[in-house]
Amino acid sequence: AIMAVAALVAHLPALAELEGETPGRSALADALELLVDRVRNESTRGVALRFVGEIAAATPTVDLSTVTKRCLLELADGLSRPKVNSRALKQAALAASRRLVENARRRGDPERVFDDAAVVPALLEQTAKLVSDDDLHLAHLATSLDAAALRALQAGSAARAVDHARTKTLPAVLDLVKSPLLQGLALDSVADLLVAIATVFEPYAPDLAFDALYDKLARAADDLVDAASARADDDASSSTRAAGPRPPTPPDAPQHHHHHHHKISRSEAQ
Numbered sequence: 231a232i233m234a235v236a237a238l239v240a241h242l243p244a245l246a247e248l249e250g251e252t253p254g255r256s257a258l259a260d261a262l263e264l265l266v267d268r269v270r271n272e273s274t275r276g277v278a279l280r281f282v283g284e285i286a287a288a289t290p291t292v293d294l295s296t297v298t299k300r301c302l303l304e305l306a307d308g309l310s311r312p313k314v315n316s317r318a319l320k321q322a323a324l325a326a327s328r329r330l331v332e333n334a335r336r337r338g339d340p341e342r343v344f345d346d347a348a349v350v351p352a353l354l355e356q357t358a359k360l361v362s363d364d365d366l367h368l369a370h371l372a373t374s375l376d377a378a379a380l381r382a383l384q385a386g387s388a389a390r391a392v393d394h395a396r397t398k399t400l401p402a403v404l405d406l407v408k409s410p411l412l413q414g415l416a417l418d419s420v421a422d423l424l425v426a427i428a429t430v431f432e433p434y435a436p437d438l439a440f441d442a443l444y445d446k447l448a449r450a451a452d453d454l455v456d457a458a459s460a461r462a463d464d465d466a467s468s469s470t471r472a473a474g475p476r477p478p479t480p481p482d483a484p485q486h487h488h489h490h491h492h493k494i495s496r497s498e499a500q
Contacts, residue, residue, distance in 0.1 A: 232265070232268055235264060265285075269304055295334070332378055350383060352395040358399050380427065384453070
């Protein structure tokens with residue numbers, strides 16, 4: 231039933247002109263309300279998220295402005311409930327949220343969606359919890375959603391989201407940057423998010439401008455190198471202890487040989 235309603239909404243633009251069952255509301259608005267209700271329901275959330283995303287990505291673009299804000303807030307709230315939210319549901323929620331944001335941008339009226347000061351801060355707060363190397367695919371989806379949401383902001387809404395970007399999003403991103411596991415799509419999405427942060431917030435927050443972000447990344451890179459060197463030193467020390475004491479050096483052997491060998495092993499470990 232959800233699939234059938236989604237197909238009608240995505241492929242029959244005339245629904246916007248038909249009168250719905252609710253007085254003063256179109257058939258399209260009625261159908262969208264039904265889908266939002268199914269997103270709220272734990273037993274139908276997964277399939278509803280899939281088709282909400284398909285509707286949001288449909289061509290021609292479907293006007294979802296009547297439900298986008300409520301749907302995004304519901305999805306952000308759902309991300310904060312780990313006991314009832316499986317990994318698959320989190321992936322579906324992040325993907326559907328990004329498509330809703332892009333739908334608003336394609337319609338050219340993102341301010342109608344994001345004029346509520348709660349929407350983007352709620353997304354930034356909840357997605358920050360998923361930006362880690364525990365699950366790089368979720369990190370990729372979370373950071374790509376953040377970048378899309380930030381680029382959809384207008385001047386007034388961007389100023390209201392500065393604190394969440396500074397205290398929630400950026401610290402999580404800088405922690406992930408230090409991970410030796412960061413690569414692929416997650417790395418690309420992190421880079422894109424950093425560009426979005428600098429582009430959107432530079433007029434309001436000098437500490438989020440390009441130069442400031444570059445300095446923060448440089449310090450994160452230095453920390454990563456220091457941590458790698460420390461691990462290599464620890465590994466070398468452990469190997470030396472495990473090998474036990476060296477046999478006595480013959481009197482006629484070159485005295486610098488063992489010292490040179492130790493330097494080579496340490497370089498290889500690093």
